[in-house]
Structures are given as C-alpha cells and as structure tokens.
Amino acid sequence: MIKKMTKSVTNIIVNIDNDSSVPKYNQIEQCISNDIINGKIKKGQRIPSITELSNSCSISKDTVGKAYKILRQRNLVFPVFGKGYYVSDNIPVF
Secondary structure, eight states: OOOOOSSBBBOOOOOOOTTOHHHHHHHHHHHHHHHHHTSSSOOEEOOOHHHHHHHHOOOOHHHHHHHHHHHHHHTTTETTTTTTTEEEEEEOOO
16 A cells, blocks of 8 residues: 655644653653644654654653654554654544
8 A cells, every 4th residue: 555645844843841740752642643633734744753853852862752652553653764754544533
C-alpha cells in the first residue's frame, strides 16, 4: 500500500510545563495526538523529526523519542527511514 505523504513539516507548538507531575514525554505525546485527532495535523503530513522537536523545545532527544514511540504504538504516526515521521492515514477512533 502506498501512503501519500507531504514534504513540508507541520508546525507543532508543544508547550512543556516543567512544574507538571505529567512527564515531559507524555505532555509531548498528548499535544501531538490531540492535534492529530482534532484535525489540526492532517493525515500524511510530516511532523518534526526527533532532533527538530528536541531543539525547538530544548529537551533531550530521548524524551521526544519516548513520545514518538507512544504515537507509533497508537498508530497515529509512522516512520519513513531517512525522511522522518508522518501522520498515519488510518487514525484510530478513540
């Protein structure tokens, strides 16, 4: 199955609350998943790479990587080797 993907990176605004009891990776995952489910980020759009989001949020790559792993497990995004992460065409209904 061929998946349609757009080349441009979706601008994602992730607000990290350093004082929250919610781990940062969960805050990232929740923010991105909400934007996907609410249609702010469209199917097939590329989201920032782990490095891009890590740099823009000033947090570790491991933290962003944990968030992306959860998004992958929830089938909201999929990786394309050498290209980045894209929003899935088959977003599950929650």
